[in-house]
Amino acid sequence: MPRTELPSRDGANGRTPLNFAAVALIASALTLAAFPAAAAPSSPRANDAAVALAGSVSGTVTLSDGRPLDGGSVGVLDKSGQYLQHATVAADGSYRFNALAPGTYSLHFERGQREAEYADYVPVYWGGGYEKPSYFDLGSGQRRTGMNAVLGLGATVSGRVSLDASAVLGSSMTQLLSADGISAPNTVTSESDGSFTIRGVPPGRWTIEFRGSSADGEPYVPEYWGDRPYRSQARYLDLTAGAVLTKLNAQLSRGGSVSGRLSGPDGAPVANAEVHLQSAETPSTGVREQEATTGATTDESGRYTVRGIAPGNWRLFFYAPAGSGLRDEWWSDRPWGQYDAIRILPRASLTRKDATLTYESKSHPWGEVSRLQGVDRYATAVAVSASQFAPGAPVAYLASGTSFPDALAAAPVAAATGGPILLSPSDRLPPAVADELRRLQPKRIVILGGGGAIEPAVERALARLTTGSVTRIGGADRYETAAALSRTRFAPGVPVAYLTSGSKFPDALSAAPQAALGDAPILLAPGNDSLPAAVVAELKRLRPEVVHIIGGGVVGPRAHAQLDALVAGDTIVHSGPDRYATSAMLSDWFDYGVSVAYVANGTDFPDALAGGPVAGIGSGPVLLTERDRLPPKVAEALRQLRPDRIVILGGPGAVSAKVAARLRSLSG
Structure with a gap:
């Protein structure tokens, strides 16, 4: 994944916005306490020295039509942007600050006590800018005069905020933002019907941000001028001094929701x-x-x-x-x-x-080891299904137990739709699988692969085990089948897609939980230097932002160039020196203290194939092992993960008692 700046609990930049009114009050008090001129002198000579050191600033403030800013306000700021003193502008437009210590300052000229009367004019800093202060130096005893300012006429915009589908507006907020996201200094008047008027907008390029919620408090999608939900997509208005723009309306949409x-x-x-x-x-x-x-x-x-x-x-x-x-x-x-x-x-x-959520401490107990197994691969898949899925399952998937390609891409689809992957020989339905389907009572059954993988006789047997439909998802080859699976579940614009080998199963099995957790499709590649047409077409349809390539040798240079042309963001390769190291590498995506980690044989596919959806739903990785030896990289990954439970997929013929004992010893 691309590196990103981590969010802070205190906001996007980790800082709390200053309350400038409070800062000004505190700073003024500190200034009076700090300046010798404000304290009672210990002697006439000390008083004379303090007066000699103090400086002053004075000038006049007018409006662009020549009128004085009678009753306006002028603030003195230090180099950090804190307000130190305020003065009220006199009837003739003059102001003055005395007893200023030597230093660097700026001035801010504001509407002050007559905000409503001067609302069409733009507050400015000394030097004429409205956005950032300009500074000047005040020497010891220096008297700076002629520090004048003119408040120019701003623009006025108005409109109305409403909600779609005739929903009743409860509250709304409107503001103008620059391209840098800086809010305009202006006066906003809002009415209960969503009408607004914004006055005193500085000339320049601005967009409008609209926010609102319904009468029952439900927030609606914020919008920017041009019916755009993100500021990066906003359209901008070029505002000039004195311009008046009306009917700048926005209708907010209800938006999506996330719950859990x-x-x-x-x-x-x-x-x-x-x-x-x-x-x-x-x-x-x-x-x-x-x-x-x-x-x-x-x-x-x-x-x-x-x-x-x-x-x-x-x-x-x-x-x-x-x-x-x-x-x-x-x-x-x-x-x-x-x-x-x-x-x-x-x-x-x-x-x-x-x-x-897991514990911050690594001291909690971990590593309880158990097995999910049956007398054969079909019964093991049944045991895996029974560990997770209750009767009334929305769907059940059936794949070949002797050939892996058709089901390699099925785990994220099965997890997302809430159904297990069960296995069968091509020509008959095992009794254990039929019994599990009777227990599950799935609303429908999906066969993975064509008639060569699961024959019509099995399909007819399945029809008697569901009240719903029995359908097939398949293609001319494994690549078309994976693409067809993707089309059944994933809409264009997915954030992430996975690409792995269609000729070797281990890396796809290790990637299954991550894809399932991320609700992302798995597509297959032949390992040569060209992507199959079905995969290219599906990537064009999906338009993923990121593609994770799992395993080495999945794509050559030319195929990688094809991917780069199809993917808006990054293509990232995750590959270890062997299948075991790759599975350990992928487990790094999970935090320590995960509730479960699954361990399966890395030289045969059935047990891990059935475990993919369950691992995805249970938010745990699938790690691969040799039958009689736990690879060091996998052992180290488990120590780092410290899962509450370790579940072995398959019997001792797949993962030996010796490896099970080694797993139990890890937490000791």
Whole structure:
């Protein structure tokens, strides 16, 4: 992933905005206390010395039509931007500051007590700028005169904010922003019907930001001038002195929503956690990292809902309550600083964005080892299914238990749709699988692959085990099948897609949980220097921002160039020296203290294939091992992860008792 600046609890830049009125009051008090001239002199000679050191500043302030700024205000600022003193402008436009110590200062000329009368004029700093102060030096005893200023006429814009679908507006806010995101110094008048007038806008290029919520408090998507949901996409108005623009209206849309539940390692709800959403960098649309933010707080049941989210790619993260001992976390169950972007569609609701927060301390117990196994690969897949899926499953997938290609890309689709992957020989349905389908009572069954992978006789048997449909997803080859699977689930504009070998299974099995967690498709490549036409077509349709290439030798230089032309953002290769090291590398995406890690045989595919959706739903990695030896890289990855549970997929014939004993010894 590209490196990003981590958000601070105190805001995007980690600073709390200053209350300038409070700062001015405090600074004035400090100034009076600090200057010798303000204190009672110890002797006439000391008083004379203090007076000699003090300087003064004076001048006149007028409006651009020549009138004096009678009743206006002038502030003295130090080099840090803090206000030190204020003076009221006299009827003839004059002002004066005495007893100023030697130093560097600026002046700010404001409307003061007659804000309403002077609302069409633009406050300025000394030197004439409205945005940044210009500074001058005041020497010991120096008297600077002629420090004059003119407040020019600004522009006026007006319009009305409303909500779509005839929703009743509850409240609204409107402001003008520069291209740098700086708010214009102006006077805003807002009415309960959403009407607004903004006066005293400095000449220049500005966009308008509109915000609003419904009468029941639901926030709507913020909008910028030109019907744009992000400031990076906004259109700008060229405003001149005295210009008056009317009917600058905006109708805000309801937007999408994200909801879920936060729990701790013991499953108890986590209340009062902060849930944050920030826009993810999206080169294809120009949206910048962190330019838009929103969020919510979890309730007593650990649940949250964030509404009024603009369509696009977002990153989701959670701040644990202070003092809880729990660790802050990114979606989805990722270490701090890493994230899987989520895609928000217009008005769509994303649910079950749950997270299990882990302990900050590494001292909690970990590493309980268990097995999910059966008498053969088909029964093992049944055991894996039974560990996760309850009766009434929305769907169940059936794949060949003797050939891996058709099901390699199925894990993220199965996890997203809430169904297991079960296995079968091509010509008959094993009794254990039929019994599991009777238990599951799936609303539909999907066969992965063509008639050569699962024959029509098996299809007919399946029809008797569901009240819904039995369909197939397949293509002329494994690459078309993976693309067809992707089309059933993923809409254009996905944040992430995965590309891995279609001729070797291990890397795809290791990548399955990450793809499932990130709700991202897996596509396959043949390992030569050209991408299959079906893969190219699907990438063109998906338009992913990032493609993760899992494993070495998946694409050659020319195929990589093809990818670069198809992907708006980055193509990132994740590859270790062997399949075991690659699976360990991919497990780095998970934080220590994860609830579960799965271990499967790396030389045969069935057990890990069935485990992919379960690992994705359970937010745990799949690590690969040799039958009789736990690779050192995998052992080290497990020590770093410190999972609460380690689940072996398959019996001793796949992962031996010796390896199981080694796994148990890791936490000792």
